[in-house]
Amino acid sequence: MRASSRWLAVCTGLSLSVAVAAAEAPGAAATRRQALLEAAGRGAAALPVLQGGLKDANPVVQRTAARLLADLGAPAQAALLEGWSSPDPVVRQTALKGLLKLEAVDAEGILGQALDDSSNAVRMLAVEALVRRPRTASIETLLQKAAGDDDDTVRAQASRALWPFHRDVTPLRERPDWDHEVAVVQSLPLPAEGWRFALDPRRDGHLKKWHEADFDDSAWATIAIEQAWEKAGHTYDGVAWYRRQIEVPARPEGVINAVEIACDGVDECAWIWVNGVYVGQHDIGPAGWEKAFTLDITDALRWGATNQITVRVLDSTFAGGIWKPMRIEVLR
Amino acid sequence: MHTRQILAAAGLLALAGLHAQPAAPWQQEYRDAEASGDHVIALWQFDTGKEAEDASGHGHGLALRGRSVWSPEGRFGGCLESFRVDPKVEDKPVGATTRDRDTLSPEGAFTLELWLKPKAELAEQSTAFLIDKKFFHYAKDEPRANTDYALYLQRHRDGGLVLTATLGFGKDSVWASSKPVTLEAGRWVHLAYSYDGAGTSRFYVDGAYAGRVVHEGRGAITPGTNPLIIGDRVGSSYGGCAGWIDQVRLCRGVLPWAGGQVDINLRSGRTVFERLEKDAAVEVVISNDTVRPLPSCRVRVELAGRSQEEAVPELAAGAAHRLRVPVDTGLKPGQYPLRVALLGLPGEGAPGHEAGVDIRILARRPPGRFPVVMWGSGDLERLEYVGFTHHIVHLVDYRRIWDAGKPTLALDPGAIESRAEVLDEQLAHGIDACVYVFPGRWAAENGGNPEYLRVDRAGKPAGRENASASHPDLQRFGYDVGASVAQTFGKFPALNLALVHSEIRDGTALSFHDFEVKAAREALGSDIPREAISKSGVHYSTLPTFPADRVVADDDPLLRFYTWFWKDGDGWNPLHTQVDAGLKSTGRSDFRTFFDPAVRVPSVWGSGGGVDVISQWTYSYPDPIKIGQATDELFAMADGRPGQEVMKMTQVIWYRSGTAPELPADEKDRAAWEKEIPDAKFITIAPDHMREAFWSKLSRPVRGIMYHGWGSLYPATHAGYRHTNPQTREVLKELVAQVVRPLGPTLLQVPDRPTDVALLESFSSQIFAGRGSHGWSNSWEARLHLILQWASLQPRVIYDEHIRRDGLDQYKVLVMPNCDVLTASVVEAIKAFQRRGGLVIADEFLCPAISPDIVVPTCGDQGEAHERKAVLQAAAAQLRQELDPFYRRYADSDNPEVVPRVRRYVTTDYLFAVNDYRTYGDYVGHHRKVMEKGLPSRAELTLHRRGGTVYDLVAHREVPSTRRGDAMVIPLDFGPGDGRLLMVTDDPIRGVVCRAPGRASRGQAVPVSVRVRAGLMSTPRAVVPVEVTVLDAAGAPAEGSGYYAAVDGRLGLTLDLASNDAVGTWRVRVRELASGQQAEAQFQVD
Structure with missing residues (x-):
């Protein structure tokens, strides 16, 4: 959902209570809010007053009440459960945060409900809580549900938590135990043209085996690398995949200490497979867009053969894609 | 033409007459030994039938280039005709060329000479090459650009010409220019230049001495490999000389007639002064530029009707005597001729024995002039027309200071003289100078040490080239450059502002040289965290153990590292502090330094280091009140350094891509400028945007305003900036005239009104969630600021550091855009703020540890301009509805527009x-x-x-109001x-009173008091703008006239009458600019 439509959706939700608030005598809501704040100083004794605040006509007063109830902790559990069913999404968020701190609450049950909430913010809050919990089967199930959320932000958070591919890679030149000069004895530029390309807005391409060597990408669009995908007409932030077959010559003579795939710039994160073998990632967040990186592909590359290169790219803002050259470097 | 130039030119003509003796060797056609003697390297006489021959017999034959021809109408027989080349109609160089040979690069002293008969169009040329073997007549740090020599005519800033020589010395080059030269179309003139192989350049015009420049520490030129070109430049850059050229000779050694004479130089120091300047003096340099001792003599100095004589000791060959001629700056403003003559020498009255210059004394400016800075360079007349108070100048030869390894003259002495003249002229025009210094950038590019450039963890160059500014060599050099400028130009009052390293931190990067890693370890007590790869931070989603509530400890290692990096670690802030210290090293109290764009960094205090002022570039589109948002960010940054001030720059240029990207296919759909300049990359800001942006920044307590884009304000040669809207300039002129000038002194005295609305730009969210406006004014942080403005709220931008230092007690509303991640101390402060009733306005990204009171979801980044504005204004209206039951604005508007x-x-x-x-x-x-x-x-x-x-205050009248x-x-x-x-x-202004004593004498100080009345005896607790006009006995405006600020309704002036002021009745007229009431006082001057 675009930002402006999100705004309209929230506005619609808020407009009724705001209209009520606007019709009040000047200062009345402020007085009621102040009364809640003062009452909160009495601790648990303030519970009835604060719980009553959840029913106030003004949403800001309701939110103040919810916050003060959350601060009260366990004594306010019932009130927070009431807040959890408030029509106001901010009150629900506050109540959810308060409830998740309480041991006596069925957290997984509430989080499950939260994933069905109409508010993106509430669902996002739930996913963030799920991500940090011990990964049980039920949590995994909830995350998989969240990975199919309508909102890309929610989906992204859940997908990241479920993402199955990871490999720690230290390029030869950065290995602290490698005390030798490293020379590039052969550099094979990857062609800029002729790549296959598909958007993956639901971030589930890997579940469709898009990384596998024999996946049929013939129906995909074609695209060139060394430019942002926006240049090819894809005005899009999110995940997309690049695939290309390349011809690799016979293995050079002599000692080879490593073969690496070098990317001068992917905006902004990348996960790479060579012949279906996962070789590593460049995943440092939005700051990665201008950072060159290399990944070891010594064991994945096939000499004197056709090789399948697959790159999954995530771009969260501005331009995206493989916008600088890629090459294979043979190191000695 | 400037008076000094007229005098110099007149002197040269007179000298030419004196030297028109048939015996002068340069007047002859060279024959025999003068043509082929051992000292002659090459001689081209272009005689009919052997035009291309080298008459010296050394075989340096010529070939014509382009449409140049041999002509029979030479000074002595034939000659070479050369042309001005218009690159729009032809692309071939002209003149004549001889191929390179070692002998054409003299090993020591040499003399170049030629005859020139200019064509009329020479008067239109800015540069016309006579002889070139150097190729590059501008500074370039490449060996090939710094060999051999060139001699050319160059347009002087006052419209005349100077003869300029440039010499290459391998690593760098020097330049020397003659005094202004008067050339007549169709008249042969002899031009000569000698270099003594030891640093002294001399110029001669028709045998008359036309100036000398000393290049300290220089020896022989560095030989190059370019051919020698007569009548054009080596490269085809269209420097062809419109004229006929004859008898071109290159000789070894300085020829006897080119060896110098006695010279009186009045141009080495200042000639323009402000009234009552202390220790004002003209430096007179009497040089014995001959090979014989100059006997002792006397010098007579006449200035403003006073004459004095003093002894000049015997001067050895090459020696100089410096004389300080005090200038009585107590005289009334005006122009006073200074005449200097040497007496008692053989041939008294001979050329070089007399010199003159006009000394100018200027009225002092009233205090509190509000800076209007042209961030760029223009000509003084047009700068003055708009009302600019400053423009940018370049005064530094970095190579010179780098090689010296310590503070030294910032420029070659010859160049200092020409800059001095410019600075004097600026003072006279009221256009001050802002020197641009960039030692770090220069040293990184030219210092020759890989440690001066940033590297990544693997030791590879780190992205965009950017100096490792914390390197001790660069830090020292920063001070040296500042100190060199101060020592060389500190005495020029027109130079009172410095721009330090513009747009430098955009390109910074984490860097991992050993000295940088060590510095981090010393500062942090630990190594740079391994997750730190990018200057932008580390996204929390990539940190597996990041807290679920997104609250980080205040001493989180990554946060500590990035805080250190942006404050000190990347080296730029400390380097700017060094440059600032150097510039202040001579004690000028009125000198100010600034850095921009200062908020293209995360929201952490310290940007700019110790500079006095920070500024920011901002484009006005799509919504010009964003200038106010950027200005508020600057104030937030400056809050971290007590005393640091804020100026604000508006871009006169608009990116075409952001305003009018696609040229309409149908010509009828194009704007007038699109038809005229369809390929313009940058266009002129629209006039109404100029107005709005102006008012938006002036409504903040800025200490000056700036504008960049001279080429979009006036037609200019800048390739990218195009002048597409002439009305913009007129709008700016009007605003300066009607607002800045009369109200500037007042605006400088009026602080901001403390506000109870804060907008947090969270550093921790920028480091861990990639947030932040970084000064570009188009992020959500900036758009929410617009929403607040349209909701009639007056936000103050604050940082995490504000909260830690000052708390939140002074606020009722805290706005938190993009505050995903907060530190524990900030969270605690916000919770306390909410407990006491504070209202938090936030978006959907708010750190889960905080529960907002009002949510403003992100919006306004899609659609056409009117759609975006409508969405943001709808959000403003919604915010008003939610906020108004709890918050009352001090100032409000019933119209969001x-x-x-x-x-x-x-x-x-x-x-x-x-x-x-x-x-x-x-x-x-x-x-x-x-x-x-x-x-x-x-x-x-x-x-x-x-x-x-x-x-x-602009209309100078009372405005009706009612109570509700x-x-x-x-x-x-x-x-x-x-x-x-x-x-x-609080109270109405009842009138204005001006008092002065009834009688005063010339030379006396006259106290004048001005009082704005709010009651019979009281004055308003206000800063009231006041216009003062002082009229002397002749009715002419006198010193003291101008605009002032009457603080608490009171203003005290002292009129320092000059000894030569007019006697009679003087008048002081005062008008307060609030209600427009006036008063007058008179006094009698005896």
């Missing part, structure tokens, strides 16, 4: 209002990216104060893009 803002002095409000009502016009509106056309508007402004009287409840209501009409400045005082 009219944005109010208040500054305050004690009990007096200065209410600004900006009309932001706009639509699409016919300039760029058809592209639907910017609504550039202002529309008239009307608003009722409300001030919640007990009462008061309202004055329009506990508020004052002020109905106002606005023109397109218009702004208002209203002063609201």
Whole structure:
């Protein structure tokens, strides 16, 4: 959902209570809010007053009440459960945060409900809580549900938590135990043209085996690398995949200490497979867009053969894609 | 033509007459030994039938280039005809060429000479090459650009010509110019240049001495490999000389007639002074530039009717005697001829024995001139027309200072002289100079050490080239450059501002040289965290153990590292502190330094280091009140360094891509400028945007305003900037004349009104969630600021550091855009703020540890300009509805298109209002990216104060107001893009009183007091703008006239009468600019 439509959706939700608030005598809501704040100083004794605040006509007063109830902790559990069913999404968020701190609450049950909430913010809050919990089967199930959320932000958070591919890679030149000069004895530029390309807005391409060597990408669009995908007409932030077959010559003579795939710039994160073998990632967040990186592909590359290169790219803002050259470097 | 130039030119003509003796060797056609003697390297005489021959017999034959021809109409027989080349119609170089040979690069001293008969069009040329073997007549740090020599005519800034030589010394080059030269079309003139192989350049015109420049520490030139060209440049850059050239000779050694003479130089120091300057003096340098001792003599100095004589000791060959001629700056403003003559020498009155220059004494400026800086360079007349107070100059030879390894002269002495003249001229025009210094950038590019450039963890160059500014060599060099400028030019009052390293931190990067890793370890007590790869931070989603509530410890290692990096670690802030210290090293108290764009960094204090002022570049589109948002960010940054001030720059240029990207296919759909300049990359800001941006920044307590884009303000040669809207310049001129000049002194005295609305720009969220506006004014943080402005809120931008230092007690509303991640201390402070009733306004990204009171979801980044504005204004309206039951604004507007803002002095409000009502016009509106056309508007402004009287400070009149409840209501009409400045005082202004003593004598100080009356005896607790006009006995405006600020309604002036002021009745007229009331005092001067 675009930002402006999100705004309209929230506005619609808020407009009724705001209209009520606007019709009040000047200062009345402020007085009621102040009364809640003062009452909160009495601790648990303030519970009835604060719980009553959840029913106030003004949403800001309701939110103040919810916050003060959350601060009260366990004594306010019932009130927070009431807040959890408030029509106001901010009150629900506050109540959810308060409830998740309480041991006596069925957290997984509430989080499950939260994933069905109409508010993106509430669902996002739930996913963030799920991500940090011990990964049980039920949590995994909830995350998989969240990975199919309508909102890309929610989906992204859940997908990241479920993402199955990871490999720690230290390029030869950065290995602290490698005390030798490293020379590039052969550099094979990857062609800029002729790549296959598909958007993956639901971030589930890997579940469709898009990384596998024999996946049929013939129906995909074609695209060139060394430019942002926006240049090819894809005005899009999110995940997309690049695939290309390349011809690799016979293995050079002599000692080879490593073969690496070098990317001068992917905006902004990348996960790479060579012949279906996962070789590593460049995943440092939005700051990665201008950072060159290399990944070891010594064991994945096939000499004197056709090789399948697959790159999954995530771009969260501005331009995206493989916008600088890629090459294979043979190191000695 | 400037007087000094007229004198110099006249002198040269007179000298030419004196030297028209048949015996002078240079007047002859060279034959025999003069043509082929051992000292002659090459001689081209272009005689008929052997035009291309080298008459010296050394075989340096010539070949013609382009359309140049041999002509029979030479000074002595034939000659070479050369041409001015218009690159639009031809692309071939002209002149004649001889191939390179070693002998054409003299090993020591040499003399170049030729005859030239100019064509009329030479007067239109800015550069005309006579002889070139150097190729590069501009500074370039490449060996090939710094060999051999070139001699050319160059347009002097006053319109005349100077003869200029440039010599290459391998690593760098030097330049020397003659005194101004007068050339007549169709008249042969002999031009000569000698270099003594030891640093001295001399010029001769028709045998007359035309100036000398000493290049300290120089020896023989470095030989190069270019051919020698006569009549054009080596490279085809269209430097062809429009004229006929004859008898070109290159000789070894300095020829006897080119060996110098006695010279009186009045140009080495200042000749323009302000009244009552202390220790004002003209430096007179008497040089014995001959090979024989100059006997002792006397020098007579005449200035302003006074004459004095003093002895000059015997001067050895090459020696100089410096004489300090005090200037009586107590004289009234005006021009006073200075005449200097050597007496008692053989041939008294001979050339070189007399010299003259006009000394100018200027009226002192009233205090509190509000800076209007052209961030760029223009010509003085047009700068003055608009009303600029400053423009940028370049005064540094970095190589010179780098090689010296310590503070030294910032430029070659010859170049200093020409810059001195420019600085004097600027002072006379009232256009001050802002020197641009960039030692770190220069050293990184030219210092020759890989450690001066940033590297990544693997030791590879780190992205964009950027200096490792914390390197000790660069830090030292920063100080040396600043100190060199101060020592060389500190005595010039026109130079009072310095720009340090513009746009440098955009390109910074984490760097991992050993000295940088060590510095981090020492500062942090630990190594740079391994997750730190990018300057932008580390996204929390990539950190597996990041807390679920997104609250980080205040001493989180990554946060500590990035805080250190952005404050000190990347080296730029400390380097700027060094440059600042160097520039201040001579003690100039009025000198100020600034850095920009200062907020293109995360929100952590310290940007700019120790500079006095920070500024920021901002483009006005799509919504010009974003200038206010950027200005507020600057104030947040400056809060971290007590005393640091803020200026604000508006870009005169607009990116074509952001305003009018696609040229309409059908010509009838194009704007006028698109038809004229379809390929313009940068266009001129629309006039109504200029207005709005101006008022938006002036409504903040800035200490000056700036504009960049001379080429879009006036037609200019800059390749990218195009002048597409002439009205913009006129708008700026009008605003400066009507607002800045009369009200500037007042604006400098009026602080901001403390606000109870804060907008947090969270450093921790920038480091861990990639947030932040980084000064670009188009992020969500910036858009939410616009929402607040349209909701008539007056936010103060604050950082995490503000909260830690100052708490939140002074605020009622805290706005938190993009605050995903917070530190524990900030969270605690915000919770306490909410517990005492503070209201938090946030978006959907808010750190889960905080529960907001009002949510403003992100919006306004999609659609056409009107759609975006509508969405943001709808959000503003929604916010008003939710907030208003709990919060009352001090100033309000019933029309969201009219944005109010208040500054305050004690009990007096200065209410600004900006009309932001706009639509699409016919300039760029058809592209639907910017609504550039202002529309008239009307608003009722409300001030919640007990009462008061309202004055329009621009119209100088009272404005009607009414009361509604506990508020004052002020109905106002606005023109397109218009702004208002209203002063609201407790009591009405009853009048103005001016008092002066009845009688005074010339040379006496006359106290004048001005009092703005709020009652019979009282004055308003206000800063009231006042115009003072002092008329001397002849009715002419006198020193003291100008605009002032009457603080608390009082102003004291002292008129320092000059010894030569007019006697009779003087008048002091005063007008206070709030209600327009006037008063006058008179006094008799005896």
